[in-house]
Amino acid sequence: MTEMPMVRYENVSKRYGAFTVLDNLNLDVARGEKVSIIGPSGSGKTTVLRMLMTLESINGGTLWVDGEPMTHMSKNGRLVPADARHIRRIRAKIGMVFQSFNLFPHMTALGNCIEAPITVLGMGRKEAEERAAELLDMVGLSAKKDHYPGQLSGGQQQRVAIARALAMRPKIMLFDEVTSALDPELVGEVLQVIRRIGAEHDLTMLMVTHQMGFAKEFSDRVCFFYQGKICEQGPPAQIFGNPQNERTRQFLNAVLEAG
Amino acid sequence: MWDWAFTIDILPVLARAAVITVQATAIGFVIAALLGLVLASIRLSSPAAGLVVAILVELVRSTPLLIQIFFLFFVLPKVGIVLDAFTAGVLAIGLHYAAYCSEVYRAGFENVPRGQWEASIALNLSPWTTFKDIILPQALPPVVPALGNYLIALFKETPLLSAIAVVELMQRAKIIGSETFRYTEPVTLVGLFFLVMSLLSAGLVRVLDGWLSRRYG
Amino acid sequence: MWIRVLAAMLAATLTAIVILSFQDGFKVFVPGLLQGAWLTVQIAVLGALLAVVMALTAALAKLYGPLPLRWLAVAYIEIFRGTSALVQLFWLYFVLPQFGIFMDAFPVAVLALGLNIGAYGAEVVRGAIRAVPKGQWEASTALNMTRAQMLRRIILPQAFVAMIPPWGNLFIELVKSTSLVSLITLADLTFKAQQMNQATLQTVPIFTLVLLLYLAISLTITICMRFTEGWAAKGVLHGKAS
Numbered sequence: 001m002t003e004m005p006m007v008r009y010e011n012v013s014k015r016y017g018a019f020t021v022l023d024n025l026n027l028d029v030a031r032g033e034k035v036s037i038i039g040p041s042g043s044g045k046t047t048v049l050r051m052l053m054t055l056e057s058i059n060g061g062t063l064w065v066d067g068e069p070m071t072h073m074s075k076n077g078r079l080v081p082a083d084a085r086h087i088r089r090i091r092a093k094i095g096m097v098f099q100s101f102n103l104f105p106h107m108t109a110l111g112n113c114i115e116a117p118i119t120v121l122g123m124g125r126k127e128a129e130e131r132a133a134e135l136l137d138m139v140g141l142s143a144k145k146d147h148y149p150g151q152l153s154g155g156q157q158q159r160v161a162i163a164r165a166l167a168m169r170p171k172i173m174l175f176d177e178v179t180s181a182l183d184p185e186l187v188g189e190v191l192q193v194i195r196r197i198g199a200e201h202d203l204t205m206l207m208v209t210h211q212m213g214f215a216k217e218f219s220d221r222v223c224f225f226y227q228g229k230i231c232e233q234g235p236p237a238q239i240f241g242n243p244q245n246e247r248t249r250q251f252l253n254a255v256l257e258a259g
Numbered sequence: 260m261w262d263w264a265f266t267i268d269i270l271p272v273l274a275r276a277a278v279i280t281v282q283a284t285a286i287g288f289v290i291a292a293l294l295g296l297v298l299a300s301i302r303l304s305s306p307a308a309g310l311v312v313a314i315l316v317e318l319v320r321s322t323p324l325l326i327q328i329f330f331l332f333f334v335l336p337k338v339g340i341v342l343d344a345f346t347a348g349v350l351a352i353g354l355h356y357a358a359y360c361s362e363v364y365r366a367g368f369e370n371v372p373r374g375q376w377e378a379s380i381a382l383n384l385s386p387w388t389t390f391k392d393i394i395l396p397q398a399l400p401p402v403v404p405a406l407g408n409y410l411i412a413l414f415k416e417t418p419l420l421s422a423i424a425v426v427e428l429m430q431r432a433k434i435i436g437s438e439t440f441r442y443t444e445p446v447t448l449v450g451l452f453f454l455v456m457s458l459l460s461a462g463l464v465r466v467l468d469g470w471l472s473r474r475y476g
Numbered sequence: 477m478w479i480r481v482l483a484a485m486l487a488a489t490l491t492a493i494v495i496l497s498f499q500d501g502f503k504v505f506v507p508g509l510l511q512g513a514w515l516t517v518q519i520a521v522l523g524a525l526l527a528v529v530m531a532l533t534a535a536l537a538k539l540y541g542p543l544p545l546r547w548l549a550v551a552y553i554e555i556f557r558g559t560s561a562l563v564q565l566f567w568l569y570f571v572l573p574q575f576g577i578f579m580d581a582f583p584v585a586v587l588a589l590g591l592n593i594g595a596y597g598a599e600v601v602r603g604a605i606r607a608v609p610k611g612q613w614e615a616s617t618a619l620n621m622t623r624a625q626m627l628r629r630i631i632l633p634q635a636f637v638a639m640i641p642p643w644g645n646l647f648i649e650l651v652k653s654t655s656l657v658s659l660i661t662l663a664d665l666t667f668k669a670q671q672m673n674q675a676t677l678q679t680v681p682i683f684t685l686v687l688l689l690y691l692a693i694s695l696t697i698t699i700c701m702r703f704t705e706g707w708a709a710k711g712v713l714h715g716k717a718s
């Protein structure tokens with residue numbers, strides 16, 4: 001038996017009514033691997049991440065995380081739909097950063113970063129604050145830790161959101177177009193932070209991005225989604241340098257022309 | 260036409276009755292605010308429970324408060340629950356306004372962006388922590404003025420308690436009227452009391468509203 | 477979906493009333509209560525008419541009237557919103573005669589409730605008028621309309637749509653406050669209930685029927701207003717204008 005991947009989508013389907021968003025998706029992400037997901041709007045990229053974060057239910061198939069089924073659990077040797085406790089235990093391994101930050105507006109930057117460690121992990125306040133301060137320092141915001149989200153720029157808010165997710169010590173981090181809501185001059189600071197955590201933390205990362213340059217330089221693998229299917233995947237050099245599929249080529253041409 | 264000596268005479272008596280009015284307002288509103296929050300929270304929890312609550316709210320809002328007061332006062336004793344007039348009346352007022360308050364809270368919950376729920380799930384917060392620490396603190400401040408307006412409305416409706424002979428302001432005024440055959444002064448004074456109090460509190464609510472929307476808006 | 481729930485509730489209420497009125501222990505009360513309900517409906521309808529007239533008048537006076545008229549409108553709105561319908565009812569009923577003005581209980585009831593709801597309605601009308609985009613005024617000015625023409629032809633029809641839901645709530649409030657007229661001896665639904673209750677002590681059947689009757693009236697209004705809302709949104713905004 002080979003080692004289980006960190007994340008496995010096994011024949012996963014997702015439908016909204018009669019509309020199939022994802023059709024029998026199979027995708028493995030190895031431990032520590034950094035995978036970028038690219039593709040045209042509406043191709044189902046966000047849905048891939050949201051299902052893993054349990055923000056969307058799935059209509060078929062199984063999700064595996066760190067060798068365990070997430071959407072199901074084994075009971076007397078059979079797989080049955082997971083209960084809330086099981087889901088929460090698995091979910092503890094995953095962190096997510098949203099396109100629209102979703103910081104808690106009534107808490108300071110520090111407050112955002114200690115809320116979950118204290119209430120979910122049961123960490124002491126002092127320890128949580130120390131760790132949060134470290135993380136805020138790493139994202140370059142130690143001076144802003146007592147600011148409220150409303151007092152921070154978009155780039156700063158997104159960096160707080162990254163620190164907040166890391167404070168839960170996830171093994172897997174999901175990034176959904178985390179720079180799309182930012183003014184162009186603020187994109188760099190956030191990408192810099194992601195580069196840094198990629199290098200310093202032993203994290204498995206899945207990111208949806210429109211920053212082709214970043215995907216090329218940062219990821220181990222790039223998946224091109226088209227109409228709910230992986231149309232082509234491979235190392236960045238291949239996808240960007242020598243795409244095999246006609247659709248991939250069209251998409252990249254269009255994006256590079258616009259960018 | 261207006262008898263000042265008589266006015267001075269009845270002022271202390273009315274003032275004492277005003278205490279009952281204020282007590283009824285305070286207790287009734289505590290019931291309304293708390294129960295309203297519970298109802299709105301149930302609506303969040305599941306669609307089926309939500310429908311039941313929605314129907315209950317519609318029932319309460321579609322029938323007169325006066326009848327509800329009579330109902331609690333006259334019908335509860337038939338099932339062995341004997342309440343004095345004040346308790347039954349205040350309870351009815353509290354229940355009636357709980358229905359209105361629950362709609363206010365509901366609007367507050369609906370105004371919290373979906374992303375806040377999603378971020379809480381991503382951080383693995385429990386549903387209870389999410390509700391208590393993340394959603395509630397954002398949902399409540401914006402609806403405080405609307406709750407304040409219902410507090411004023413509730414206050415203005417306390418004279419209904421006179422219908423089951425609770426001696427609050429209106430009942431006292433009527434008693435004075437029937438004893439002295441002078442209604443002008445007591446009834447007008449009661450009206451003025453409500454008018455002044457409502458205008459003052461409406462002003463307060465407006466100030467609060469401005470402050471809240473500057474702070475949170 | 478929601479309108480279906482309301483319709484189901486109304487159907488259930490009417491069914492319950494019909495079934496109960498054939499039950500022993502209930503049926504003796506039905507004729508008297510229906511009589512009372514008829515008076516309740518009369519007061520509500522007349523009160524609603526007065527309320528609408530007062531609301532339009534006061535709102536327009538407050539917005540566009542000359543200064544003294546504006547003050548008068550403000551005073552009317554604040555006084556009638558600042559005290560409750562019951563206080564107003566008692567004041568008109570007990571105090572007016574002492575100034576030599578004698579009125580029957582029925583006109584007093586219609587007057588008090590109509591004025592009360594009209595004051596709230598005035599704020600609804602004013603809010604809806606002010607919510608019509610400024611561009612509409614500017615366009616009508618550019619077409620050289622008089623202010624009355626603008627109001628009647630352009631502004632009020634658009635404001636009308638926004639007014640319907642709050643007016644629906646106000647009509648419900650009006651129906652509910654008709655129960656107060658029992659306290660000035662008018663034999664409405666609530667009065668009949670009280671009277672029968674004192675005479676027979678059959679509290680449960682009487683008040684159950686009364687609640688159901690009020691519910692039927694209120695739900696009918698709510699449902700009608702929902703339909704009006706849909707019709708107005710289609711007819712005024714999508715069909716004719718812009």
Ligand SMILES: Nc1ncnc2c1ncn2[C@@H]1O[C@H](COP(=O)(O)OP(=O)(O)OP(=O)(O)O)[C@@H](O)[C@H]1O
Pocket residue numbers: 016021039040041042043044045046047048
């Ligand atoms: N709640 C929903 N109800 C119905 N359809 C939905 C819902 N959420 C997403 N969809 C549909 O599912 C498809 C995939 O959505 P998804 O958000 O995953 O796309 P995406 O690849 O992330 O696009 P983008 O680049 O615009 O973010 C889209 O066609 C979208 O319209």
Ligand SMILES: [Mg+2]
Pocket residue numbers: 045046047177
């Ligand atoms: Mg997306």
